[in-house]
Amino acid sequence: MTELLSTRREGAILEVTLDRPKANAIDVKTSQLMGEVFKSFRDNPDLRVAIIRTAGDKFFCAGMDLKARASSDIIDDDWGIGGWGGLQELRDLNKPVIACVNGITVGGGFELALCCDLIYASEHSSFALPELRAGTLADAATIRLPKRIPYHIAMGLLLTGRWMDAAEAHRWGVVNEVLPKEKLEERVWEIARLLANGPPLVLAAIKETVRVAETLSFQDAMNRVAGRQLATIDALYGSEDRLEGARAFAEKRDPVWKGK
Helix, strand or coil: CCCCCCEEEECCEEEEEEECCCCCCHHCCCCHHHHHHHHHHHHCCCEEEEEECCCCCCEEEECHHHHHHHHCCCCCCEEEEEEHHHHCCCCCCCCCEEEEEEEEEHHHHHHHHHHCCCCEECCEEECCCCHHHHCCCCHHHHHHHHCCCHHHHHHHHHHCCCCEEHHHHHHCCCCEEEECHHHHHHHHHHHHHHHCCCCCHHHHHHHHHHHHHHHCHHHHHHHHHHHCCCCCHHHHHHHHHHHHHHHHHHHCCCCCCCCC
């Protein structure tokens, strides 16, 4: 696409690479480009899984480009479709997104990873939310992180801005796996291919159900699922794929998913 952002496709998998030396910080232009890419991914029925990675070994992403922000007179920037980084507020993204984290993941970079459904990290990666030192709030992380890990651990990261290494991130469940740098991308692609070969309507239903259930009681969420009140649930329950899954199980063969 551009020198800042490139994409690579393998079948139903889209790999998105941010390359903005030195620290892969995201400015307004880059955020807008990312929003366009992830919107296109969301809306393309032939794409099932996305990987977000960055170039270089030192930084995964340093978050918002504060130098560019400081030089601008604009207070409320237009970060583009999906908000900052293209993922934070992208509506109805019912496809899996995997973060391939290699290096320092700080501020908005940490938030970008938290937007993803799965996070795989190299051993030398590290994480921090130091926004309070710049007199601002790590807004997305403040909302998401206490829901993902124990409250006191999340608050310790938010209130102190301390660093967390990859091993600790794995211990608290922030990342799915920690791998040697040379094994990281191989593992991420292994998982991406596994998901791409899975039932797309089920994956979409899982994502929407999890997202909607965050704001509902258990019974209310169950009622919406049972009543087919979610678009992805309704599509799944009336699909050929649901019948195919049952037939394949009875016939002791691998299912052939059509996504319809």
